[in-house]
Amino acid sequence: MRVLVAEDERDLADLVGMGLRRHAMAVDVVYDGAAAAERLAVHDYDVLVLDRDLPGVHGDEICRDLVQARSPTRILMLTAAASVSQRVAGLSLGADDYLPKPFDYxxxxxxxxxxxxxVQAPLPPTLQRHGIVLDTNLMQVTRDGRHLRLxxxxxxxxxxxxxxxxxxxxAETLLEKAWDEHTDPFTTVVRVIVSRLRAKLGDPPCIRTLPGAGYLL
Structure with a gap:
């Protein structure tokens, strides 16, 4: 999952970004509205964690622009304002969810x-294919009953x-969904990770490489 965190409190923004990365998300962090708008124009994010009171370009404007453009990016709006009327106002702009500060991480x-x-096609929280069971809630993977340390x-x-x-x-889609903007698109990082994943999944081999197209399970 690719996430953009737009929050002007730098320490909070960095902590949120760091924590989301621990849940296997690819996270970019910006501290003002102009930078957020720039990133959203370049990358396809699954979720935007948006401080409503951003400097530069206000969070309300960013939210409104995404909704008008019919962007698939889901918006979680953050604000220090916790009244019901203010939450309603934020949701009426088109935000998908609203979380007042301070919040439980x-x-x-x-x-x-x-x-x-x-954002994605509806799927059960537990994905299964070729003997592989991936629990998205617990972030645990097994193959044929064998626990995999990934x-x-x-x-x-x-x-x-x-x-x-x-x-x-x-490979471009894997870079977009699993890495942040600081990753060099011309590196071999995708090939290296897929190679390691193949080794850990073991036999029979289940990840195929289609030259010039990508990978399939």
Missing amino acids: EELVARVQALGRR SLKEYAVLEVLMRANGGVVS
Whole structure:
């Protein structure tokens, strides 16, 4: 899942970004509205964690523009204002969810995960294919009953491949969904992670490479 965190309190923004990465999400962090608008114009994000009171370009404007453009990006709006009327106002702009500050971090993670599931085709929380069972709630993977110890990137790549349900996933799509904007698109990082994932999944081999197209499970 690709997430953009737009929050002007730098320490809070960095902590939120760091925490979401621990849940195998690819996260970009910006601290003002202009930078948020720029990133949204370049990348396809699944979820935007949006501080309503951003400097530069206001969060309300960013939310309104995304809704008018019919963007599939889901919006979780954050604000220090906690009154019912203010929450209603935020949701009326088109935000998908609203969380007042201060918030419980685990609740934030759960809300981001729930919004991310709404972007993609509806699938059960437990994905199964070729003897592989991936539990998206517990972030646990087994194959034929054997527990697999995967890195966060290996887990993220496997989840994207399993969600494709047998379809081909390009290296560019894997970069977009499992890595942040600081990753060099010309590196071999995707090939390296897929190679490690193949080794951990074991026999029989279940990840195919289609030259010039991508990978499929």
